[in-house]
Amino acid sequence: MAWKSGNQLQSGKYTIDKELGEGGFGITYRARDNNKRNVVIKTLNDTVQRRPDFAKFQQDFLNEAIKLAKCTHPHIVRIDEVIQEEALWCMVMEYIDGDSQTIDTH
Template identity: 80%
Template sequence: MAWVLGQQLQSGKYTIQEELSEGGFGITYLARDNHGRYFVIKTLNDKVQRRPDFAKFQQDFLNEAIKLAKCSHPHIVNIQCIC
């Protein structure tokens, strides 16, 4: 279920502006919130979501985001989980 340009997430809080890239496991999007700020949102791609072991991938993805969110370094982007 790839998102499309203009699609709104979380009851309109975020709007997809464009797809930035797609890799083996995820898709990265540029989104704008309802205050005009830009965000990058990464989600697991359709191929991974159809796998029988999707729950494991989903948990690993979430665990990685949680670990990165705890990091504070100028060369690491700030992470916010909008799960």
């Protein structure tokens, strides 16, 4: 159920611009809110949604989202809100323009 450009979430509060990336569990989109502000929306990807233990992944994702939403630190992305779109939980996060970077810790 990957969202496409133009898909609206939360009764039009957010409009998907494009997919930013997909990993082993999650998928991330750039979207615009009603104020034309860029945000990032992250949720579980299609592969995880088809798993028989999806409910556990969904609960773990929700628990993580709630914990992250309580964090305030300049090196942690801000979570604006946690939303449910149909049966899928999502994190709405601040959008930080730039390239993704991987830090090698070895």
